[in-house]
Amino acid sequence: MIIVPEREIADLMTREAAFDAxxxxxxxxxxxxxxxxxxxxxxxxxxxxxxxxxxxxDRAGMTLGLKAGGYWPNNLEQHGIINHQSTVFLFDPDTGKANAMVGGNLxxxxxxxxxxxxxxxxLARADSKIIGMIGAGHQATFQLRAALEQRSFEKVIGWNYHPEMLPNIEKVAIDAGLPFEAVSLDRMQDADVIISITSAFxxxxxxxxxAPGTHIACMGTDTKGKQEVEAALLARATVFTDEIAQSISIxxxxxxxxxxxxxxxxxxEIGAVINGTHPGRSSDQEITLFDGTGVGLQDLAVASAVVRLAVDKGIAIEVDF
Structure with missing residues (x-):
């Protein structure tokens, strides 16, 4: 079995590799x-x-496994580690034998x-120039860095329940050479793309x-009862998701x-747009919304990719198991 510890992930997995997976x-x-x-x-x-x-x-990628973990809200304060903790386990689809254990936090x-x-x-308009961020925690910085690679954005605007956290995403904007402005929620009308990444109920x-023509990525709701956007917004939008069963339940x-x-x-399913069986956005006035619930196959895909990278670079730990 191959082990890829959490400490190795940052030097192995790139945003580009994660995107492709x-x-x-x-x-x-x-x-x-x-x-x-x-x-x-x-x-x-x-x-x-x-x-x-x-x-x-995943039969196409021959990837079988699971991610085990969750949320310990007192970790940072009491133990000095992040609140989200997880590990990915991969198995041989042909035999059921454990193939790999991979640190899952990053x-x-x-x-x-x-x-x-x-x-x-x-799904976003090709001419999108302003990106709006709702949320400014740890995950928001990852969201913004990845999003800025997809369009030629010219400005970042942001809102957070706790305004003192906004410098987290402001730094990402400045590092990318973009101006940042803290705004009220009604100013999200200025945005061409909005990412919501909170743990709100x-x-x-x-x-x-x-505004018409906006693309919204709702990334924080992954549990029954959580909610980031008004239900009426989904009625106005064309709605896409990672998996429909999770979208309607959690x-x-x-x-x-x-x-x-x-x-x-x-x-x-957004995969239908990727495959070309759904046209995606139909006009510049259409509001599109992606309900990102977070599916296990995402974790398996990136874990499988990082195992390959670890083996190629000779830093994978192999144990007899």
């Missing part, structure tokens, strides 16, 4: 060459932690950013905050489905 697995999902297993996510009754499993099988951040970046590539982005669409403003058959 996620784009390919979304395409495999839409063509039914890959599928996700049911998600297990539970409060364990200790340390206020949420723990769970996401897994799946990979999770990279694959989540890659998903929204894939949505921008395939009540909407902040409302339908009247979004993703942003759960609320629009529940109140009847959106039907399941109005949601399209």
């Amino acid at each position: 996620v784009e390919q697995v979304f395409a495999s999902m839409a063509s039914r060459d890959a599928y996700n297993f049911p998600v297990v996510r539970e409060a364990i009754g200790h340390a206020d932690a949420l723990y769970g499993f996401k897994g799946g099988f 990979l999770t951040a990279l694959r989540t950013a890659a998903a929204s970046s894939v949505s921008i590539k395939h 009540a909407p902040s982005l409302m339908a009247d905050h979004v 993703g942003e669409a759960q609320h629009a489905i529940a109140d009847g403003t959106l039907d399941q058959d109005q949601i399209t």
Whole structure:
């Protein structure tokens, strides 16, 4: 079995490699060459932690496995480590033998950013110039760096529940040579692309905050009850997602489905756009929305890629297991 420790991931996995892996697995999902297993996510009754499993099988990439981990809200304060902790396990699809164990913390951040970046590539207007960020935490910095590679953006605007955190994304903008402006939510009307990446259980982005032609990537809702945008916004938009079953149950669409403003058959897998079986954006006035719920196959795809890189560079740890 190959082990790739967390400490090695930063020197192995690039944003480009993560993007390619996620784009390919979304395409495999839409063509039914890959599928996700049911998600297990539970409060364990200790340390206020949420723990769970996401897994799946990609027949096209011959990748089988799962990610185990979750959210420990007191980690940073009490233990000096990040709150999200995870590990990816890969298995041989032909024999079931364990093939690899890979640190999943940085990979999770990279694959989540890659998903929204894939949505921008395939759904945002080509002439998009202003990107709006809702959220300014750890994941928001990964989101913004990846997104800026997809269009010739000229400005970044941002809003956060805690304004003192906005310098996190301001630094990313400045490093990219772009001006940054902290704005009120109604100023998101200025944005051509909006990424929402919060852990909120009540909407902040409302339908009247979004101008025609905008592309929105909703990346924070991955649990029943969470919500980042008003359900009425999904009714105005053409909605895409990574996986429909997760979108309607634990993703942003759960609320629009529940109140009847959106039907399941109005949601399209983004892999269909990648494969060319759906046209994607139909006009410059259309609002497109990507509901990024985070699927296990994303984790397996980036973990498989990093294992190959570790082997190629001779830094993989091999153990008899």
